[in-house]
Amino acid sequence: MKRFIVCNNCGTRVSGLLDQQVALDFIGKMNGELLLSEGQYGIDDKGDYYIFIGDKHHLTYHPDQNRMIGCCGPSPEGLPNLVCICKSETGREVTDCLTAHYITLYKNAAMIKEDSTGLLAEVLALPIAEETKYQYEILIQYGDTASVLKALGK
Numbered sequence: 769m770k771r772f773i774v775c776n777n778c779g780t781r782v783s784g785l786l787d788q789q790v791a792l793d794f795i796g797k798m799n800g801e802l803l804l805s806e807g808q809y810g811i812d813d814k815g816d817y818y819i820f821i822g823d824k825h826h827l828t829y830h831p832d833q834n835r836m837i838g839c840c841g842p843s844p845e846g847l848p849n850l851v852c853i854c855k856s857e858t859g860r861e862v863t864d865c866l867t868a869h870y871i872t873l874y875k876n877a878a879m880i881k882e883d884s885t886g887l888l889a890e891v892l893a894l895p896i897a898e899e900t901k902y903q904y905e906i907l908i909q910y911g912d913t914a915s916v917l918k919a920l921g922k
Contacts, residue, residue, distance in 0.1 A: 769886075770785040770882070770886070770888070770889050772784070772785055772786060772888070773786070773817055773873055773879065773880050775852040775858055775877065776879055778852060779909055781826060782824070782859075782878060783809070784806070784825055785889055786807055789811070790808050791810065799865060800863075800865050800869055802869050803820075803868040805820055807820070809880075814875065815875035816873065818870050818871065819870070819871050820870070820871070821863065821869050826852060827859070829861075830847075830848065830851050835848065838862075838866075840864055840865035841861075841863030841869075842860065842862055844860070844864075844867055848860050848877075852877075858874065858878055859873040859877065859878065885913065887908055891905060891908065891920075904916045904919065
């Protein structure tokens with residue numbers, strides 16, 4: 769079963785589809801190595817979510833460039849540097865050359881959901897416009913799967 773992470777403020781999906789929860793292992797992951805692979809996620813002891821850099825979705829960088837400070841990219845220390853499309857501060861991207869690369873989504877700003885029917889995964893794989901996919905995705909998240917199924921001719 770696939771999972772995904774949404775913004776607590778507006779409900780927008782802020783991660784790709786995730787299919788494997790893994791233990792977080794920072795040991796030996798330095799110098800720009802990836803902490804996680806595509807589709808993997810981890811949860812730390814504080815309840816924050818960690819995802820692969822490429823699984824970032826509907827997130828942009830914070831307009832305050834001071835939040836992007838690090839040697840060659842943002843370090844793990846500092847204020848949130850990622851914002852949702854609703855402008856909520858949701859997490860921090862870490863891409864400094866001295867650390868592993870990952871995204872942290874804060875538990876107070878995001879929550880995990882399940883694609884229990886597989887319909888979201890099906891919609892995201894369709895060869896249709898991104899705007900239409902997004903509209904179907906919103907309907908699915910608010911429980912109106914009947915409308916999506918009807919639109920897909922099912």
